[in-house]
Amino acid sequence: MIRILLFLVFVLALAVPFFNRAEPTLFGFPFFYWYQIAIVPAGSLLIYLVYRAEDRGEAE
Numbered sequence: 001m002i003r004i005l006l007f008l009v010f011v012l013a014l015a016v017p018f019f020n021r022a023e024p025t026l027f028g029f030p031f032f033y034w035y036q037i038a039i040v041p042a043g044s045l046l047i048y049l050v051y052r053a054e055d056r057g058e059a060e
């Protein structure tokens with residue numbers, strides 16, 4: 001069930017109509033760019049959480 005988070009990473013990274021805009025800006029970067037920069041560590045964190053949850057499931 002936790003593997004749904006992997007699907008969430010996929011959807012967040014490929015939902016271009018959601019983040020295809022300029023506003024709001026962050027440190028002068030349009031939303032389009034800083035969203036893509038932010039999704040990388042967020043996606044890595046979600047993948048790590050799924051890995052740890054699946055790893056614990058196999059040990060039991």
